[in-house]
Amino acid sequence: MTLPPLVPRVPHGGPTSGPFTGLDFSVNTNPFGPSPALLEVVRQADHATYPDPTYLAVRETLAGWHGVSPHRVCLSVGASDLLHRLVRAFLPAGDSLLSLHAPFGELARAATLQGAAVQVISSISGDLPPQVRLVYVGHPHNPTGHRLPPDELQALAERCGSSGALLILDEAYAPFLPAGPAPLGQAVVRLLSPGKAHGLVGARPAYALASPGVVARLDNLAPAWHIPAGTAALLAALPQAQPFLDLTIPRVSEHAAALASQLACFGPVEHHGTPYMTLTVGDAAAMTTQLLARGIRVRDCTSYGLPRRVRLSTRLPQDNAALQAALHSLRETGQFDG
Structure with a gap:
């Protein structure tokens, strides 16, 4: 049996295996x-028992906060996991990921593992190529900080919907900027990583807002009890942490x-x-x-x-x-x- 080649991990900022005290x-x-209130929530979580495997209470809380159905909320430990699941679910080998500016490295690595192509462009206009299944926009982009105007973002969401592609809107750093209207449409997947803004990246809280069909496929790829109790409690407490x-x-x-x-x-x-x-x-x-x-x-x-x-x-x-x-x-x- 011939196994596919190993794909090296992508570089990130932050700690490495070597000691660093600077x-x-x-x-x-x-x-x-870290946010004191959320840090206390993590500490007080029930770590002695298994959580609800559906995390229904957490989904309902986040859904009510965002004004959507709980079936539109997908929980995760880190946005990286969501990106890998999105690629596995919606990017067949041989098809393409289109990224406005360089994508987050974990997404490109996930596409490579899947045998898919990654196309990096500086602007998006006109119809999408037929082989494009995922379109990625960092909003704001990391590391440049670029953001699309709301009308351009909505137009892109509509083009993705009409072409059968999903628009991945990575909002990891959106809380640091004035809020704008979120694009609407069944083709939009919003990724939220609140650990950045709350200074709790070690807890790895993340979730996606998407159509029920997309969420169902993402949940299908997650193992049982994939959210630790502390991270689940943190996510449920977000509405009170503003x-x-x-x-x-x-x-x-x-x-x-x-x-x-x-x-x-x-x-x-x-x-x-x-x-x-x-x-x-x-x-x-x-x-x-x-x-x-x-x-x-x-x-x-x-x-x-x-x-x-x-x-x-x-x-x-x-x-x-x-x-x-x-x-x-x-x-x-x-x-x-x-």
């Missing part, structure tokens, strides 16, 4: 987290805007209101290594097709000042390749 700017999460976001998100936006302005002296900065931004440094891989040697971790954007850029997400002002000091030091020693 400042991590590579992870896009709320620096004021005060933390109301308090912290404006401050995150303020610090991110200040950091983007301060970094402009080192090179071109692209920032569109998200906690993260990109800085053009010349050789992103080299800069990442040089900063890591100084106890600072940033995200090399080479895997996004941007080998001259690094991505940085704001931390608190004193940490942001340390980042700038490290960049100044590299410049003074002639190691800054900007």
Whole structure:
């Protein structure tokens, strides 16, 4: 028997297997987290017994919050799992995934594992090619922060519906920006990863809002009891957790805007209101290594097709000042390749 080749895991920001005690700017999460209320919910969850295998109460709570039927809610541990399930359910081998700008790496890896093609484009107009089954839009996109205007997003959703494709709208970082109208239609799958905004990425909360038919197929691919008790409790408590976001998100936006302005002296900065931004440094891989040697971790954007850029997400002002000091030091020693 010939087995398919192994596909290496994609690079991500955040921890690696090696020890690190410095400042991590590579992870896009709320620096004021974790949300105290949600952290307490996770701690108080019933970890001693099996949860309801249907997670009905959690689905009903999220459904009521979003104004949809519980049959339109699909729970997950991390959006990565949802992306892998979407590919397995709706992207046959030989068909295509169309991504507006570079997709989240786990989605591209899932497509590769499935034997499907990935097409990355800078704009979407006209009819979709017949072999396209999934269309991915990061909204906002990571790492650029781009967002489509609401009318363009709705038009894209309608084109996907008419062509038989699904539009995956990845809203992992949407809570950091002013809310806009969500596109409507049976072809839309909204992915929500509230751990970023609440500073609780370690709990891996995620869910999708989609048509009942899509949710049924996604649920069919999940193992039994796939959501730990703490993560399920966190998801059920989200509607009551808004005060933390109301308090912290404006401050995150303020610090991110200040950091983007301060970094402009080192090179071109692209920032569109998200906690993260990109800085053009010349050789992103080299800069990442040089900063890591100084106890600072940033995200090399080479895997996004941007080998001259690094991505940085704001931390608190004193940490942001340390980042700038490290960049100044590299410049003074002639190691800054900007």
